[in-house]
Amino acid sequence: MSGKEQSFVDRLQRIDPRVIYGLLIVVLVAPLLRPLGFPIEITPVVQKFHATIETLKPGDVVFYAFEFGAGDYPEAEGAGIAVKRHLFAKGVRIVFATTNDQAVLVLQKSLQSAGIPSDRKYGVDWVFLGYIPGAETAIAALAADMHTAAKKDHYGTPVEQLPLMKEVRSVKDIELLIVEGGGTETPTQFVRQWYAPYKARYLQICISVVGPTLQPFVGAGQIIAMVVGASGGAQYELLIRRPGIAVAGMDAQAFGHVLVILFIVIGNVAYLASKRMRK
């Protein structure tokens, strides 16, 4: 094999990262501007998440721990919005809270995007207990007695004055727990403090890198089901028949994956070819 061919093979093994970055930008942005609408397969775990919420009756109380910071929120934004829309449509009552200081404003943005129906009144149909410091201690305290863990809601109203909170004191008054975000640590703490002692029914929304780490809890039945990343969000949007931001992003994600696989194949073909040439 000639030197020219050899250098070409070497070059294929050492493609400039800027070329990869540039092509990635193109394949991510182009489908966002001109969506192709590839079909999306609904996986059993997302169906199970949806089916669990479907079992709720109007008036049931859901505890919704929103734990996303500003950085990782966008990946699962579609999932969170779709799940909140589903909950509001079911007519359940929701207690929002967080143990992440950044999540306070991110939750309000998410609620704004989900669109709280005009007939759902604050204090009666939903409340926001705000940021409760203390991580696992706070999670355990909320399970035991929400009124002492959070004496006032996020807006400064004493919890006893909120009609919904007059009926909700502890995890025993909660029909379902949903945790949105929180990395790997916060969901683990909820399993320890809500599932293990009280057997709370627990659903999780998380970003893609966290999904596999939480899989053992799903396998053990401690977490009933998970919606993972933009892909899970797109499936959930289709299940509630309200395609949104996640469905729109799926073409971009698919092309991004294809490009990465393509570069992996190029790198390996070039590596094996150069190995054969050296022999």
Add this chain to the structure above:
Amino acid sequence: MSFGSRRTVPMIITFLVGMVMFAEYFFKMPYVADVANMMRNFGIVIAAFALGLGAANLLIIHGRHIRKRTPKQWYFSAWLFIVMFTFIAVGVGFTVNAPAYVWLFENTLTPVSTTTYSLLAFFIASAAYRAFRFRTKEGALLLISGVILMLGNIPMVGISVPGISALATWLLTVPTMAGLRAVLIGAAVGTIVLGVRAFLGQERGYMVGE
């Protein structure tokens, strides 16, 4: 306070608090639950104070950098002060629900955090191209499973290639989960040992100066 009591008092507190939480978790006893609940609420109050302590610590460390004009650092410390005091002034002056505070949050922290996180897509693409090479048997396993998982994540592939989604799910729910369970169980056993050592006063890492 003598050296002995500086060690003994925290150890006694740790033992008592630990025993109460242990009893409350495993045995549903009246009164113990109330005491445990009270202690958890102490924990929330202490955590809130710790936030203030963290802010004070930042002020001391970065104030020192500014005073000493530490090369390649002091201007970052000064910038930290500007941002920190702007957020504190707006948050305390108008509350954290005020449009001014929300505007600040959405136009500084949100884009910066999101951009940093989004950069991962580019780094991962570049790293995958470089790292996923057929060099060893283990590397080949990583390469094949990584590609299968990526293919399984592409909806159109999942629909048009039968079995790829099932294979990706199998990779996640069998080998990955087995490995992660081993890690989790190992960490749990380690935590139990650490707890027992703390109860017995043999673990003193939480005591300053020990």
